[in-house]
Amino acid sequence: MKGLLHEWLRRRLQTPYRSLRFKLMTFFLLVAIIPLLSLGVLSYRSSSSLTHNQFGKYGQYAVTQVQNQVDAQLNQMKITAESIYSYLLDPTKSVITEEVPRTYRQIQEKNDFEDFLKALKSDDYTRIYVITQSGYYYGDNDLYMSMLEQESWWKDFSSSHTDEYWIGMHPAIYYKEGSKNAGEDVIGLILPIRNQQGPLENARILIEMKADKIYNLFHLLERDTNAHVALRGNSNQSIYKTNDHFIPHADDVIWTSLLKTNDWTIEARLSYQQFYRSTAVIRSYTVIGLAGAMLLAMLLAYWLSSRLTGRIKHLKNLMLKAGTGQLEARFTIDSDDELGVLGRSFNNMLEQIQSLFDEVARTEKLKKEAELRAMHYQINPHLLFNTLNSIQWKARLQGNEEIRQMLYHLTVVLEGNLDLSQELVTVEQELKRIDHFLSIQRIRFGEVFDYERDIDERAIHCLIPRMSLQPLFENIFFHGFEDGAGRIVLRLKAENDYLQMILEDDGRGIDEARLRTLLQAETPKTTRGGLGLYNVDQKFKLHFGPGFGLRIESTKGKGTTITFVWPRREETEDGRAN
């Protein structure tokens, strides 16, 4: 079973290499695929490198943009804080005289200062406070100092920091509930007030801004680049990071940008795979495109080659068919191209072969008929000859020399007639047989006819169809002469290539109408004589070709001349015709 399968596979795999279609297909495919492939690879490489380049630049650009915008916001906070600071430092003003106002004037001072702080607020600043050392504050009346003091960054600042202090994004849980933005995420800046005596000594300016804008910037960056975004403080603490399960790797693509305002770092990290994902997309598109183009090329090649080779195959099959003898097969000519011409020639050839075949079959049929006829005439030669010999002995015993003589000659003539082993005999043999025939006639009719012979000696050993002269002589005696009386002249000339024999008699002659139909097979054979001439004519034609045969000239009452020419062939030593 396995062997069978293997065999089948082997054949399947092998045969295509021999087929023209396979070669054509391979060729077409190569022609299509090589440029396609090189084009695909080239465009993939250049586009992916371009994309990387662009994306890399874009990423850095995007991070820098975010940094600039965050910087702008932080800077605004810083400027606001500094302007409050310088307002408080102005020695010509006594802004606040009493930390916690009591009197109308003090309240007025406080209100004026709070109005000033309010005026500095743009929409983005949720809060501006000036917080004294004891925990009293100026600004919107919605801060819980006790809760603010719980914040770790506040403690951190109070214990260590002496300079501006940036607070990362954090929920403002220390705003009074119900007040604006309570609990929302804010970003803050603390600026300590120095060189100040009185109620504002060591007070702090706290500016807080809603963080949503910065979050939006980060979210946009995350969405645009698919990167993991992180914001780090200057002691590398994490202020913000994208809320995903990102595990940093050494091969991550990293874009960073340092905030100018406070040395925080914005970092966008993209995993190696993410960064090269666009390439993968380009690659898969290129591969899909290539595969599609190849499939198309394959289909086209298959279609084209099968169109071409299909017709060739058809022609080949026709030839094979014709080879097995089915000559009626014909190529259907559907175009004028080379194959069409080939097909037409093939059809012509088949037609010719077929007509030749028909011709051969016809000749064969004639031959068969002749053989059958010969069979018909054939009597068991032994019986005949034994009987004739018996009669001859009887005639000798009875002393009838004449009958004996006749029987002897008849036997010789018949021997020649019945010897079917040789179709071609020498002229000499044929002439001897004629002599015997004439002897019979002489006994029969007496010495009433002349027989004149003019034979070229060179022709003696040449070949002539057997029994070709005897029917002619017979014809003379039975139809030409009256009671065997007349004159017969036989001439045989030998040329280089041909022999010519002329047989003349002065008998009754043949009338013209009969002469015309004498040698045609279709004529009904009413008389035996006619058939004899026809047979002889056919013998020559059969042996030497249709160009040969008898030519009969006759004048009524004057006699008949029969001329025939045949190719000169001499008997070879082994008895075969040369």
Place this chain on the structure above:
Amino acid sequence: MKKSVIVLTSMLLLSMLALSACGSSGSGNSGNNGGNAAAGKDNGSEQQTAGGSSQEPVTIRFATWDTGQSLQFEQEVAKQFEQKHPNIKVQVEPYGDGFDQKMSAGFGAGDPPDVMYMYNFPTYKESLEPLDSYIEKDADLNIDDFYPGLLNYDRIDGVTYGLPVGFTTRVVYYNKKLFDEAGVAYPQDGWTWDDLKQMAVKLTDKSKKQYGIGMRASVDVYGLQGTVWSNGGSYVSDDGKQIDGYMNGKETVEALETQSNAIKDGYGVLVGGKNQQSGDDIFKAGKIAMWETGLWPLQGFKDANMDFGTVVTPAFGDKPLKGVINESAISIAKDSKHKEEAWEFLKFFVSPESIKIRTADLPVRSSTAKEMNLSEDPLYKPFYTMLDRSTNIPAFLLNPKWDQIDSNLATAVEAIMLGNDAQDAMDQAVKDSEKYLNH
């Protein structure tokens, strides 16, 4: 061979055709879009010809100071209005905290919103469209359905510049549980500041940090007006030109002293100052038994499942009780290019169906208040009672410079609440404010 070439070429052509078909389908779409756009335009022009004069879609801008839930209500009203008026689009512009700033800028640039929320008529009246002729012409509005006290707040010198959309008056909320625990009867309409003091003293338990009444640290001077009026005082003369003798007048100072006395005498507590919880929260926490304010925290108290009641503010002895209204109104800009459409929107905004779905404050139409049974609901009835008694005109409507005077007044009241002498503080405020008065 030739034939196959032809077939191949035709195949290529076919594929190109397919490609161009894709292309043309795209352009066909865009063509369709164009067609749609054109059809849209056609419709428009058809409507125009059918409707006659000005049926071209009009967009009116509507500015509001509201945010959050109230803004949602306004957007809902705008949407319903658009459905009823397919040719008018309403663009809601929530200005929020920046309302005054943006309105001033819009009016200054001659490009204000067509319709806007309004309360400060003295400041903006020059830029607002007088509505009296509209009100007279348009019977649909049914002006008599509005509480007349509310309409007073929309008029300057007898000219109506706006229509009320919602309001609240001020009442005293009281914690029934604390009253029950202290065995004190609930306050009733007709009670006085003396009654209040007696109740508050009983309700104060300093060991539990529980007080009879909460007093604001930074005072809402506007809201205090009702109290001042109830004592027969006023911040300003009726013509709006005099404050000396009014703001620092005997009745006014007395009224303010009743407030600060609550702290001084220990039955009241200051709330809402620096590092302090708001009065609403403290009342909700059950640490003050009485709390004077408007409608705003009512829903919150309900949501907190508090057992509370409302009552009109206390009177001064036999003197008639007076109230003050916080009202939102709606107006049309004088510079609006679509006043007809703006009026349609304004009318729809104050129609019973719009007012009914407004929850932030109280219905301005008596029919709606009755329909919603608010004027009989024990929690809401005092607000309408106070509305009936709000017949005085607030100071800011009498003097266009009131904003500046107001801040001095606030300073003085804050000082009084901190224990300063009331007369001194008010005198100082008058002195500081004199320069703002046009003599």
